Amino acid sequence: MSVVLPIPVFPGRILAVTLPAGPGGTPVTVGGQNALPLLPEGEHPNAPAVGMEVRTGPQELPPALSGAIGPFAGDPAGMARKCAGDWGARFLFLSLAGCHPDAGGQSVSEGAAVVREVLSATPAPVIVGGCGDEEVDARLFPAVAEAAHRPVFLSYAEEKNYRLVAGAALAYGHGVVSWSPIDINMAKQMNLLLADLGFPPDRVVIDPLTGGLGYGMEYTYSIVERIRLAGLSGDAALARPVLCHLGDAWKAREATDASEASWGDVVARGQRWEETTGLACLAAGADLLVCRHPASVARLSGAAWR
Amino acid sequence: MALTALDIYKLLPKTNCGECGQPTCLAFAMQLASGKASIDLCPPASVEAKEKLSAAAAPPLPKVTVGTGEREVVLGDETVLFRHEKTFYHPTAIAVSASDDLPDAGFASRLAAIRRLSFERVGQRISVDLVALRCGSGDADRYARAAAAALDATGLPLVLLAPAGPLAAAVRAVAPSRPLLAPPPEDLVPGAKLAAENTLPLRVRARGIDGLSVALSAARAAGAASLVVDPSPVTPREAVDFATNLRRLAILSRNRDLAYPSAFDLGGFPDPFLAAALLVPKYGSLLVLDSADPAELLPLLTLRQNLFTDPQRPIQVEPGVYPIGAPNESSPVLVTTNFSLTYFTVRGDAEAAKVPAHLLISDCEGMSVLTAWAAGRFTGESISKMLAECGIERTVTHRTLVLPGMVARLSGRIEELSGWRVLVGPQESSALPSYLRRLPPGAFLPVHG
Numbered sequence A: 001m002s003v004v005l006p007i008p009v010f011p012g013r014i015l016a017v018t019l020p021a022g023p024g025g026t027p028v029t030v031g032g033q034n035a036l037p038l039l040p041e042g043e044h045p046n047a048p049a050v051g052m053e054v055r056t057g058p059q060e061l062p063p064a065l066s067g068a069i070g071p072f073a074g075d076p077a078g079m080a081r082k083c084a085g086d087w088g089a090r091f092l093f094l095s096l097a098g099c100h101p102d103a104g105g106q107s108v109s110e111g112a113a114v115v116r117e118v119l120s121a122t123p124a125p126v127i128v129g130g131c132g133d134e135e136v137d138a139r140l141f142p143a144v145a146e147a148a149h150r151p152v153f154l155s156y157a158e159e160k161n162y163r164l165v166a167g168a169a170l171a172y173g174h175g176v177v178s179w180s181p182i183d184i185n186m187a188k189q190m191n192l193l194l195a196d197l198g199f200p201p202d203r204v205v206i207d208p209l210t211g212g213l214g215y216g217m218e219y220t221y222s223i224v225e226r227i228r229l230a231g232l233s234g235d236a237a238l239a240r241p242v243l244c245h246l247g248d249a250w251k252a253r254e255a256t257d258a259s260e261a262s263w264g265d266v267v268a269r270g271q272r273w274e275e276t277t278g279l280a281c282l283a284a285g286a287d288l289l290v291c292r293h294p295a296s297v298a299r300l301s302g303a304a305w306r
Numbered sequence B: 001m002a003l004t005a006l007d008i009y010k011l012l013p014k015t016n017c018g019e020c021g022q023p024t025c026l027a028f029a030m031q032l033a034s035g036k037a038s039i040d041l042c043p044p045a046s047v048e049a050k051e052k053l054s055a056a057a058a059p060p061l062p063k064v065t066v067g068t069g070e071r072e073v074v075l076g077d078e079t080v081l082f083r084h085e086k087t088f089y090h091p092t093a094i095a096v097s098a099s100d101d102l103p104d105a106g107f108a109s110r111l112a113a114i115r116r117l118s119f120e121r122v123g124q125r126i127s128v129d130l131v132a133l134r135c136g137s138g139d140a141d142r143y144a145r146a147a148a149a150a151l152d153a154t155g156l157p158l159v160l161l162a163p164a165g166p167l168a169a170a171v172r173a174v175a176p177s178r179p180l181l182a183p184p185p186e187d188l189v190p191g192a193k194l195a196a197e198n199t200l201p202l203r204v205r206a207r208g209i210d211g212l213s214v215a216l217s218a219a220r221a222a223g224a225a226s227l228v229v230d231p232s233p234v235t236p237r238e239a240v241d242f243a244t245n246l247r248r249l250a251i252l253s254r255n256r257d258l259a260y261p262s263a264f265d266l267g268g269f270p271d272p273f274l275a276a277a278l279l280v281p282k283y284g285s286l287l288v289l290d291s292a293d294p295a296e297l298l299p300l301l302t303l304r305q306n307l308f309t310d311p312q313r314p315i316q317v318e319p320g321v322y323p324i325g326a327p328n329e330s331s332p333v334l335v336t337t338n339f340s341l342t343y344f345t346v347r348g349d350a351e352a353a354k355v356p357a358h359l360l361i362s363d364c365e366g367m368s369v370l371t372a373w374a375a376g377r378f379t380g381e382s383i384s385k386m387l388a389e390c391g392i393e394r395t396v397t398h399r400t401l402v403l404p405g406m407v408a409r410l411s412g413r414i415e416e417l418s419g420w421r422v423l424v425g426p427q428e429s430s431a432l433p434s435y436l437r438r439l440p441p442g443a444f445l446p447v448h449g
C-alpha cells in the first residue's frame, strides 16, 4: 500500500515571461508553473534559467574570478560571446557599471554603444543594468532603450525611477526588471505601479534584491519564498518570475579572502560561495539566476533541470 | 491539528476544582491552548483526555538526540514548513565521514581534519557536528577501536555506519556517548534490536517513502523507538522531493507513522555538495558528507547559519562601548550599529589596524548601517544621544568621532547636536587600517572647557 502524500494544490500560476533573443538565438521563457520549485509535482513548463553578468568599467576581481573572467576585462562583447557560446549562459546581464562617475564615468552614449556592440556580438537574450547612480541612470536608460536594436529588459525599475524606465521600455518594446529592497509589500507595490502605467505584465520580472550567502541570504531566502507562495496562492501582482543576481555573494569576505588558510582554497571557496547562494535562491523559488563565475552556470543549470 | 481552548475544555472534568492553580477549567483550557500549561497539572483529568492532550501538544516532528552533554545534536522537533511562518529550530546536523580501513596515521589525520572544520562567524561558532564512521574493514574489533578513537580524538558524537556485527562491537565500546546506529537496510532488524537494547537512536534506510513505511514498521516491531529516516534518493532533486514530503507528512498530515527527522548519507552521491546545499533549506535533518574540504564546508555551514536564524530576530550584540586593543583617553572613537555582521566585520578590520580604539555600538535593533539609517534607527539624534549617555565623554579627553562613510550625511547633525567633531571614515571598514594609520597625530587632541 502506498503512502498518500499531502501535495498542495495551488489556485494560482506564475505568469510566463520571455526574454527575447536576437536572430538565430534562443529566447528564454521562465514561469508558467503552478507548484513549488525543484519538486516533481504540478506543472513546470519552464526550468529556471541561468545567465551571466557582463560588466563594463574597471573592476577588482577576487581570486576565484580573476582567473576565470579576468582575461575579458574591458571586452564586453568578447565576454558576452564567451558566456553565451562556451559557458552555457542562457542570457546575459549587461551591467553598465562603467558609466558610474566613480568608475571612470563612461558617457551615456558610450554606454549605449556598448549595448549595441553586445547585442550584435551574440543573439542571446540580454538584460541591461544601470550603473547605480540615480542621476546618470535617469539619462542612461532612455538612451539604452533607444539604442537597443532588438528587445531587451531594463534593470531596474524602482520606486523613484519607474515612470522613466517603464516609459522608455514601453516606447521601444522592451521589458523591465521590477526592483525592491527585500520587501514583499514593496515588490507588490512596484508591480501595481507598473500595471497602472499600462505596462504589459508578461514583460516584467521581479528582482527582490539578493543578499549573498552570509550577507543577507536569510532575508532574501524568505522574501523569495513568500513572493512565490503569494503568487501561487493567487496574488496576481506577485505571480511573476523572480530574478536573483548572485553578485552580492562576492561581497562576503569568505568568498574572496586568501589569508585564512583554515578556510581552504580561495578559488574553490569563492566558486562554492556563489554556487551556494544560487542553490538557496533556487530552493526558495528563483526563476532567473545571474552569476559571475562560469562554473556556476553549468552547476546551477544542472540543479535547475529535472 | 492544534486544539482550540474550547476543544480542550470539552475534554476537562468541568468541576472547577482549582487543583491546577486556575480558578476554572475554562481558564486552564486557555492556558493549555496557548501552550503555557501542561495537562499533568490537572490530576482529575481522565486517562483519555490526558492521552489526547499530550498527543496534541507533542511536536509534529519528534525530537531525536544524538550524543550527550555539550555536543548533543538535536534532530527534528520542527513545527513549520516555511521559516517565515515562525522559524526553523534545529539546524541541519552535518556529519563528515571517516573510514576505519584507513591506515592508523591516515585515520588520525582524517579525524584531525574533521575537528578543524569549525569556524567563527558573526560571533557564533559554526562547526561540523558529528563524525560518521564508515566500516570499510568489515572487521568488528577494528571498527570498535576506530569508534573509540574517533570519539576520543574529536569529542563529537558518532554516526555508526556498519553492518550488524561491527555495529554491535562498536556499541559495546561507545554506547554511553549515544551514537546514532546506521546499519545497512539488510541488517535493519538486528540493528533495531541493538538500538532497543541500548536505548540508542537508529537510522532506518529504505528506498523511497513507501519503502520507509514498511521498514519503519519492522524497526518499531523490533523495539526501536528513537528513529531517523533515510529514503535513499539517487539524485539531488529526488532528495529534495523525499525530504519535502516527509516533512509535509509530519506537519500537514500529522502522520505519526512517518513523522521522523530525515537523514541523508550523501557518500557515493553523484553531486553531494549540490544535494547538501539544497537539503539545508529543504528539510534535511542530518547530512553525511565524505568531503572534509573547508572550502566546501564553510559555505554549507554559513548557509545553515543563515537559514536557521530566527527571521524575527537578527543576530545582534549588546550596545555599548567596546575596546579595540587597549585604548586610552586619546584613542580614536568609532561608531557603528549592533547588527552582529556589522559589528564583527568592523571589529575585525579595526583590530587589523593595530591602532587601539573605542568602538561605540549603537542600539539599532540589529540592523546594518544603511538599513538602520533607512529605518531611522541610526540618526544624528540617536548617535548624539549615545555620545552623551554611554560614558565615552568621561573616558576620552578629545571630542572627535569617526563615522561610517556610508552615512557621511549624518555628520552635520551630529556636530550640531553633540558638539563632537565628525571625521567621515571609509565606506568599507576594510579600509579602516590604512585610514586609521594615516590620521594626523592631532586628530584626537584633548578639548578643554
Ligand code: B12
Pocket (backbone or CB within 6 Å): A181, A182, A183, A186, A209, A210, A211, A215, A216, A219, A248, B314, B334, B335, B336, B337, B339, B341, B342, B345, B346, B366, B367, B368, B369, B370, B371, B372, B373, B374, B375, B402, B403, B404, B405, B406, B425, B426, B427, B428, B429, B430, B432
Ligand atoms: C539584508 C538587508 C536588509 C535586511 C536587514 C538586515 C539587517 N539586519 O540589517 C532587511 C530585509 C530587514 C532590510 C530592510 C530594509 N532595508 Co535593507 N538591506 C539589506 C542589504 C541587502 C544588506 C545589508 C547588510 O547586511 N550589509 C552588511 C553590513 C556588514 O554592512 P554595513 O552595516 O553597512 O557595514 C559596512 C560599512 O557600512 C562599513 N562600516 C560599518 N560600520 C562602520 C564604522 C566605521 C567607523 C567605518 C569607517 C565603516 C563602517 O563597513 C562595513 C563592511 O563593509 C542591503 C543592500 C546591500 N547589499 O548592502 C540593503 C539596504 C541597506 N536596505 C535598504 C533599505 C531601503 C531597507 C528598508 C528601508 C526597505 C523597506 N522599506 O523595507 C528596510 C529598513 C528596515 C526597517 N525595519 O524598516 C537600502 C538602504 C538605502 C540607502 N542607500 O540608504 C539598501 C542599501 C538596499 C538598497 N540598495 O536600496 N534590509
Ligand code: SF4
Pocket (backbone or CB within 6 Å): B012, B013, B014, B015, B016, B017, B018, B019, B020, B021, B022, B023, B024, B025, B026, B028, B029, B041, B042, B043, B044, B045
Ligand atoms: S484541576 Fe482540572 S478539573 Fe480542576 S479546575 Fe483545573 S482543569 Fe478543572
